[in-house]
Amino acid sequence: MKALAAFAFAAATLAVAAPASAQFAKAEDAIKYRQSALFVMGQHFSRIGAMANGRVPFDAKAAQDNADVVAQMAKLPWAAFGPGTDKGAPTKALPEIWTEQAKYKEHADKLEAESVKLAAAAKTGNLDNLKAAFGAAAGTCKACHDNYRAK
Structure with missing residues (x-):
């Protein structure tokens, strides 16, 4: 029984310590x-942008819902940029x-932070707050795309 517990603990420790890229089979x-x-993330961000830029009427609830999705999604893609993931399928990376x-991680961290600010601004229900936060978040997207995404 102790051996099984030790094995389970070792397996759990290894799983937590494994690099993020190991989460993917290929x-x-x-x-x-x-x-x-x-x-x-881009789909939900675009919906907010349409409101911030006046292309669609401002809907505080929709803005908040979309901003919450953006804030959650902004945490996800970075683990999938691990070693060996530069090839294997068509990509614009x-x-x-x-x-x-290190520089790329700074961009990812900034997007995550600005996405949290966007969600907070959307919760105020104020279009001006949303516009300001959207502009800052969009700037982080552009900066990263300018440096790390093929056109």
Whole structure:
């Protein structure tokens, strides 16, 4: 019984300590995962942008719902940019992601932070707050795309 408990503990420890890229069976799985997470995030972000830019009427509840999704999705794609995931499926990710890991992580962290601010701004129900937070979050998207995404 003690051996089984020790084995279970060791297996759990190893699972927690394994690199994020090990979560995916193949590089192709990681690429599909990150592309899907970024697609969903982009869809919800675009809905907020349509309100912030006056293309659709402001709906405080819809803005809040979409901003909450963006804030949650902003946490997901980064684990799928691990070593060996630069090839394996068609991708617009530039090689600099893997050669400039620290800089790339700064961009990811900034997007996560701005997404949290966007969600907080949406909760106020104030369009001006939403516009300001949307602009800052959109700037983080653009900066990362300019440096790390093929056109």
